[in-house]
Amino acid sequence: MSLQTIIDSAQTIDIDRRKIVGQTISRSQRLRTAERESSVAFKITVTPVARFRYSQYRTVLESLMQKDRFEESKVNLANRSGLDYITRYQGGLTSGQLSSMTISQFTGTTVTFGSLPSVSSSTYLFRAGDFIQPANSRYPYIVTQDLQRGSLSQATATVHRSLITSENTTTTGTFLVGTATTLQLVVTELPTYRLIQRDWAEFSGDFTLVEKII
Numbered sequence: 665m666s667l668q669t670i671i672d673s674a675q676t677i678d679i680d681r682r683k684i685v686g687q688t689i690s691r692s693q694r695l696r697t698a699e700r701e702s703s704v705a706f707k708i709t710v711t712p713v714a715r716f717r718y719s720q721y722r723t724v725l726e727s728l729m730q731k732d733r734f735e736e737s738k739v740n741l742a743n744r745s746g747l748d749y750i751t752r753y754q755g756g757l758t759s760g761q762l763s764s765m766t767i768s769q770f771t772g773t774t775v776t777f778g779s780l781p782s783v784s785s786s787t788y789l790f791r792a793g794d795f796i797q798p799a800n801s802r803y804p805y806i807v808t809q810d811l812q813r814g815s816l817s818q819a820t821a822t823v824h825r826s827l828i829t830s831e832n833t834t835t836t837g838t839f840l841v842g843t844a845t846t847l848q849l850v851v852t853e854l855p856t857y858r859l860i861q862r863d864w865a866e867f868s869g870d871f872t873l874v875e876k877i878i
Contacts, residue, residue, distance in 0.1 A: 666727030667737040667849065670712050670871060672744045678709040681824070703803075704825040706847055706875040712855075718865040725857060736850045736876045742843040753842030754791035755811075757781060762841050765789075767798060768818060770827050770835045775805070776820045780813060787813045790821055797845040798835040802878070803828050804845040831878055849873040 671677065683704055688696050731737060742748040753762070761781040768778035775796070777789065790796070790807040797804040805823035813819065827835060840846075853872035859865050 666724045666731070667851065667871075667873070668739055668743055669721075669724045670728075671710055671739055671741065672747070673713040673716075674710045675713060676711040677741070677750075678711075680707040680709070681705075703828050703877045705877050706849075706873075708849065708873040710871040710873065712867045712871060715860065715864050715866045718859060718863050721865065728851075728854065731851070733851050733854055736848045738846050739849050739873075740843070740846050748843050751795045751843050751845060754794055755789050756787045757783065757789060763838075765839075767836045767839050770798065772826050773808075773823050774820055775823055776818050778818050780817065780819060783813055785813050785815045789813055789819055795842055795845040796821075796823070797840040798833075799838040799840060800833045801828075801835055802831055802848050803875075804840075804847065828877060848876050850876045 681704055690696065742751045755762075757765075761783065764779055764781060765777050766779045767775055769776040780789070788810055790811045792807060792809050794807045795804045796807065805825060805827075808822045808824055811819055811821045850873065851871060852874050853870065855867040855869040855871060857865050857867050
């Protein structure tokens with residue numbers, strides 16, 4: 665729970681999931697862009713709580729120091745109720761209707777859903793920004809456009825990055841949604857901590873976290 669505790673109590677959370685893009689400007693001032701195919705890993709900078717009780721954080725600190733910048737941690741961005749807005753599901757289905765759906769095909773950035781619920785064709789299955797994650801996968805994906813139920817037996821959504829196949833697992837079948845999704849993160853910048861007065865302590869800087877793609 666160490667890294668999760670840091671995120672739960674953070675002052676700010678900066679999320680970078682920009683694609684790798686090259687830009688050049690010709691002598692005639694024409695802009696050219698090129699996108700490099702990548703997994704678009706999440707990069708997160710966390711400004712931790714301003715100060716904390718050392719006696720209450722000793723277990724957290726020990727876990728952080730043991731994992732250091734080597735071992736990964738499973739983190740939920742919406743683990744605390746006050747943070748649920750970050751990944752909360754925005755569509756129009758109930759939790760029961762969502763759990764009955766399955767991923768029938770996942771190719772590239774295209775996800776096809778089956779076992780659709782019997783709701784109005786105009787009901788939104790997902791809204792742009794919704795997080796989904798195949799049940800057996802390490803990686804969450806974000807829906808890029810609103811998706812309505814429609815009248816067919818299946819519906820297809822586009823997600824923000826191509827399917828990451830290197831984990832060699834099944835990505836069809838059941839899936840997680842919204843606040844149930846998680847990230848596998850490694851700390852790349854680990855601040856030290858200092859004792860500032862009796863039983864009070866503070867971190868020396870921000871935490872930088874990067875999603876570990878295997």
